[in-house]
Amino acid sequence: MKVRDILLTFTLALGTSLAQVGTKADPGKKIQAIIAGHQKTMNEFMEKVRALPRDKQRDFYQSGYPKPDEAVSALSAVIDANPKDPATLDALAWIAASTRGNGLDAKDFANLEKNFLDHEKIGEVALTLAYSQNAEAQSFLTTVSEKSKSKTVRGTALYARAVGIERDKSKAGEYDALTRKIIADYPDLEVRNRKVAVALKAKKEAHVKFAIGKEAPEIIGKDVDGNEMKLSDYKGKIVVLDFWGDW
Template identity: 35%
Template sequence: MRKLFGVTLAMLLIGLPLTAQDKKPEGEEKKPLTAKQLNKEVLDEIQKFQKENKSGDRAELLKVVDQGFERFLRAIEDNPKASDINDMVSFAARYVTSEKSMNKLGETVVLKTNILQGEKPFQVIMMLGGRNPKFLDKAMELNKSKEVTALVSFLKAQAAMSEFSESGKKEDKEKVLKLVAAVPADMALDIGSPRKYEIGKMAAKLPKKLEAIENLAVGKPMPEIISKDLDGKSVKLTDYKNKVVVLDIWATWCGPCRAMIPHEREMVEKLKDKPFNLISLSADGEVKTLKDFLEKEKMPWTHWHIGASGEVHDILNIEHYPTIFVVDHKGVIRYKEIRGEQLEEAVEKLLKEMETK
């Protein structure tokens, strides 16, 4: 997370429009802004800054976003029993720019509001608990309902899954399984959307994901991948044996994925005479979306279409985009989640290994 810049409260107030907390005409009482009204004002301030500052100074933009966050924080503190307090917290979370701010919001919710003791604190717990284990502990302490206990267990299981993915330690795996066991199979929560948040079904899938993580560890053989090319023909990873292969699981709508394209293009050109293949696996919903994109963007390497979900996603345990695997000529996973110069250096190292054997 980006660190918060040292901006004093006095500075935060500069240039902001009057709100219910600002000075009012004598004898006149203004109603506090609703969450939606405040969000509109904050967005207007951000958009105004962006229009007036063409230099694209990111540090200054973050200060404006932080100002918006502070306004929401004051609104929560000043009117903690507002009918839309849950929305107020949810909007505030959108303007968090640092771990410090996230922790500050969590403390305010615990100390100033009764959200966690309410009947449906689920959305707030999800938004604030993912990066704040102490907040999850406090939520379960203040609300001992089976729903909150299940949700906290599930969120902690997801966090433990990430830890296991990095460590591979047996104790981390057992931690995940223990937390999963605390989530009833039929548990579904109303998080304020038309669809239920079916954490029971999602938790039941985590043990299989653990198995996938183990099978995809660096040093393990890469599982066989069977997919479709742009013409709908069946293709498989073993067709590329005796070559160094980079698997790039991406989507045309993914900003970080698209940012990789220029360097990937340079790398492919540089290594065009080497036993190397870059295979991009598109997670776009429709193959036409990919084809249309490739007509405009030069990406002269191998492309497969795996869709938004399915067997390949399960085999590779896809949780985010891009997901990168680097496989050596023997079909062994040698690197994961590397990009740019680091990716190119890894490929060149594996190619040299081939030459010396």
Template identity: 30%
Template sequence: MSTRSRPQWMRTTLVALALGFVAILGYARDATTDLQKKFDAIVERLDKAEKEFAKTFEDAKDDDERDALREKRPGEEFIPDFQAFAREAKGNDLAAKAWMKVAGISADFGRKADALEAVDTLLSDYAKSPSIENLPGLISRNLNRFLGKEKTDAALRTLIEKSPHKNVVAPALFSCASTIMGDKKASPERIAEARAMMERLQKEFPDVKPARGASYAAMAEGVLFEIDNLQIGKVAPDFETIDENGVKFKLSDYRGKVVVLDFWGMW
């Protein structure tokens, strides 16, 4: 042993102190830790079921077998577990996470009543939670069919107003503005409002990104380009590109012809 090492009693004391500290911390966090463990256990069971399903799905021989499997995909049976947990954990942020699971799975399985309960609870009790950054997208893309146009809009506005988290407000602004712009019957006033939301996104939240892909601000730029330049009645902005033979061409080369542009793929 090196002569520079601390005496035995000092090391023992340090270890004892450290252990004591951990124990005190542990005691204070006990309730939350219990809930966390419970929540993790449900998520783990769901993950396991999904992984097993993915494997079976990969091994399926043909489309018929895959279609039959799809009917049996896991998820729905976990709704009651997450609901029960969310009620038990009421007030804790884990409850927000559990309601998010309920909302997501319910949307996926077409369970309207469960989906609406989850959204209503999230909006009334957990609108300030940092764990609901996926809620705006879920509302505008999946839950909108249960909520209808007006409630979808109101739900997104609630998040914009109430949430103190940029990771929630930014997607809420983007979803709200996109929903308005996707509405063919939207009035010019509403379109103008959607534009203001997109501009606010670029000014206030230039760096907020979803889990994958470009920032909301970059997506907003795309949407604004679409409103400004790609509406019926506007001259289509020119675009230069390369065809399948490596030949450059421009959209404006086709003036004098009726042109159909088809953005497509076989994938």
């Protein structure tokens, strides 16, 4: 046997044993490693973005943003092999957050409903799916909001459904019904450390207070140089009151 062949045999044997370690490894560790790998790519990318002059940042960000596709398919393989493992929920949650739900397929949603519906982490998954246009994601949110045994999770899923349609005028009735339900049934619900029922109630009251046809309440404030200004200084004029920022 030539030296080259010995080396080749050795390399093949090493490769095989590494692959065996790979299949036997704990799914949680594999999932963590895949996520950490993508995070590293993201961090390196963001460093490059920050190193650029500000006017170049946006284009570079949009054209070079590292897609999570590879990590998603690697995670999907682990998920499919270990559907009930607790770490699978972390993998599904990560995919949901990184792809706005588009990286999850029907099988993944079925798995979430079957094995993890009552888990407290489902609330966070629901929030990341709030703006997903994916019909399966929306139907999943409905299932969670109705069937999870965890009250916090049900409330959070209701909240996710509400914020997802908040700006859609054609769904104003549904938004109103969802938010009324949250205020009535989940008065103490906290989402990401915010008391959402309290905030929704204040918003509803504001909605009435600042409705078309109501007199605008006085505004007393200052301009950027500290000179006092009042809204009523402009009475007698048509006023376009523009809450704005240069971003």
